Amino acid sequence: MKFDVEGFTKTFDAFPFYIILVDSRHNIVYANKHVYNMLQISLDDIIGKYCPKTVHNINEPFAGCPLEEAVNTGKPVEKELYDEANDRWVLSSVYPVGMKTQAGTEIYLHIIQDITLKKNAEISNQRAYDLQKTVNLVISLVLKNLTIEQILSESLRMVLMIPWFSLESRGAIFLVDKKKNVLKMAVENGLSPFIKESCSEVEFGRCICGRAALSGLIQYKDCMDEEHETRYNGIYDHGHYCLPILSSSNKVMGVLNLYLKKGHKKNDMEIEFLRAVCNTIASALEYKLIEHELKDKEEALYSLQKIELIGQSTGNIAHDFNNILACIKGYAELLFKELEKETGYKMFIDEINGAIIRAITLNRQLLAFSRKQELNIKENDINLIIENTTRMLKVILGSNIKLEISPASDLFKIYADTGQIEQVVSNLVINAKQAMPNGGEIIIKTENVLKNDTYSDDCLETKPGEYACLTVTDTGCGMTEEVKRRIFEPFFTTKPKGEGTGLGMSVVYGIVKQHRGWIEVESEVGRGTRFKIYLPKSSNNDK
Numbered sequence: 001m002k003f004d005v006e007g008f009t010k011t012f013d014a015f016p017f018y019i020i021l022v023d024s025r026h027n028i029v030y031a032n033k034h035v036y037n038m039l040q041i042s043l044d045d046i047i048g049k050y051c052p053k054t055v056h057n058i059n060e061p062f063a064g065c066p067l068e069e070a071v072n073t074g075k076p077v078e079k080e081l082y083d084e085a086n087d088r089w090v091l092s093s094v095y096p097v098g099m100k101t102q103a104g105t106e107i108y109l110h111i112i113q114d115i116t117l118k119k120n121a122e123i124s125n126q127r128a129y130d131l132q133k134t135v136n137l138v139i140s141l142v143l144k145n146l147t148i149e150q151i152l153s154e155s156l157r158m159v160l161m162i163p164w165f166s167l168e169s170r171g172a173i174f175l176v177d178k179k180k181n182v183l184k185m186a187v188e189n190g191l192s193p194f195i196k197e198s199c200s201e202v203e204f205g206r207c208i209c210g211r212a213a214l215s216g217l218i219q220y221k222d223c224m225d226e227e228h229e230t231r232y233n234g235i236y237d238h239g240h241y242c243l244p245i246l247s248s249s250n251k252v253m254g255v256l257n258l259y260l261k262k263g264h265k266k267n268d269m270e271i272e273f274l275r276a277v278c279n280t281i282a283s284a285l286e287y288k289l290i291e292h293e294l295k296d297k298e299e300a301l302y303s304l305q306k307i308e309l310i311g312q313s314t315g316n317i318a319h320d321f322n323n324i325l326a327c328i329k330g331y332a333e334l335l336f337k338e339l340e341k342e343t344g345y346k347m348f349i350d351e352i353n354g355a356i357i358r359a360i361t362l363n364r365q366l367l368a369f370s371r372k373q374e375l376n377i378k379e380n381d382i383n384l385i386i387e388n389t390t391r392m393l394k395v396i397l398g399s400n401i402k403l404e405i406s407p408a409s410d411l412f413k414i415y416a417d418t419g420q421i422e423q424v425v426s427n428l429v430i431n432a433k434q435a436m437p438n439g440g441e442i443i444i445k446t447e448n449v450l451k452n453d454t455y456s457d458d459c460l461e462t463k464p465g466e467y468a469c470l471t472v473t474d475t476g477c478g479m480t481e482e483v484k485r486r487i488f489e490p491f492f493t494t495k496p497k498g499e500g501t502g503l504g505m506s507v508v509y510g511i512v513k514q515h516r517g518w519i520e521v522e523s524e525v526g527r528g529t530r531f532k533i534y535l536p537k538s539s540n541n542d543k
């Protein structure tokens with residue numbers, strides 16, 4: 001085949017690219033069919049035309065035009081350009097061909113290849129890499145010794161650092177407040193003062209975050225529709241990703257909220273990424289919760305061991321002291337008999353007698369706490385004991401305290417020392433009264449309880465079996481965690497010096513232990529306190 005103009009044209013047309021020969025003044029010398037077909041004109045009509053006007057519909061070469069650069073440098077230029085009007089990427093190359101037009105201007109070969117597919121694959125790869133890197137960074141936070149708040153704020157920061165993702169680095173992480181069924185904003189970035197204020201607490205179901213919390217499902221919006229309930233004057237339209245942070249048992253622990261540019265299209269890769277971030281945050285939260293629980297249990301166990309230890313040593317001392325007191329009491333009685341014959345000693349004798357009685361009472365409490373006293377055990381009905389004790393206690397309760405008693409009709413009998421259980425009830429009721437200086441309510445309840453589990457979250461001493469359970473609830477001042485932890489320690493009191501011995505609850509503890517039971521305490525400052533006392537059912541119930 002002879003290589004003529006026709007051959008040349010056919011060759012250029014065979015390339016799947018846009019090919020233009022253009023001179024240094026941007027006038028088109030030649031174009032292959034892909035160019036003039038795209039512009040919907042003929043070859044004759046395109047030749048000699050000014051390229052910026054004919055191809056780009058502008059009066060001058062656009063900024064960054066590769067021909068301009070090639071003309072200026074005299075070197076080949078290759079550039080990847082984004083064609084916004086057609087949403088595509090092109091590789092635009094310009095090479096000097098070493099020929100001139102008849103007018104003497106240099107000719108350049110300009111090739112434009114559509115590289116959208118390749119470019120999109122590259123962008124997705126880069127994005128996948130950005131996302132994976134962020135997930136890895138978030139995972140690494142869990143291994144560091146950080147607080148929950150630090151983990152959340154770092155995780156949010158890392159997600160927001162991905163430049164192509166969120167809108168103006170704005171977002172927040174909420175945590176569920178179980179008591180109130182609301183989301184509480186834990187950390188945020190870039191939110192307006194209005195949003196910070198009005199979204200500091202979000203009820204389940206309200207706005208997009210509340211919907212994510214209520215449904216446990218991801219919420220996506222590409223603009224502010226009617227479900228975007230929180231608004232203020234001047235808010236500009238935007239979208240959202242709101243993802244629930246789910247525990248390993250699928251419970252909603254919080255919500256991750258990101259702001260998106262209006263019109264941002266959701267895609268699977270982003271959702272998968274955000275899910276991975278949320279799962280990592282959830283693992284961190286669960287890990288921290290377990291850590292706290294273990295620490296609390298350790299402290300509770302330590303307090304229990306401490307009480308046992310104090311109990312043992314107190315018991316030994318109290319036991320010896322009991323013998324000494326018995327001896328003092330005996331000889332004092334003999335001495336007083338002699339002295340009574342003389343006048344003038346009565347005042348001293350009364351003082352000594354009073355001191356001996358106080359010492360014996362105190363020592364009895366110490367013996368009760370350390371479980372060293374002798375019990376007079378018989379089969380007993382706690383309901384009857386409560387009835388007798390409260391009859392006496394009503395006098396001291398006063399009119400501003402309401403006492404409600406709700407006994408179980410078929411309550412299990414227990415083996416118990418009546419006097420000791422009376423002491424338990426009266427100590428609890430007196431403490432409850434003292435916790436309510438401005439009045440309130442005391443509820444005493446009994447019920448049968450079957451414990452199957454050998455392990456309880458609330459108490460380390462739980463044992464499986466059948467129990468008569470006595471509950472004393474008050475609406476008083478409640479206790480701090482510190483007071484709650486120390487409540488059974490002998491001589492621990494929050495009362496002013498001289499007003500309380502701090503032995504009341506230690507005695508309750510000792511008695512309940514000696515009856516092979518245990519005590520559970522629930523208390524919240526300002527809300528009140530509940531003591532639950534479990535005493536094993538007597539075997540006679542089975543007959």
Ligand SMILES: Nc1ncnc2c1ncn2[C@@H]1O[C@H](COP(=O)(O)OP(=O)(O)OP(=O)(O)O)[C@@H](O)[C@H]1O
Pocket residue numbers: 427431432435474476477478479483487492493494495499500501502503504505506529
């Ligand atoms: N129902 C209650 N509500 C709030 N705090 C309580 C309650 N019961 C006990 N406490 C707290 O536990 C502490 C110890 O109680 P405990 O009965 O052992 O001693 P006390 O009451 O201080 O002294 P005493 O019993 O000799 O009057 C109290 O000082 C109080 O702080």
Ligand SMILES: [Mg+2]
Pocket residue numbers: 427430431500503504505
């Ligand atoms: Mg007390």
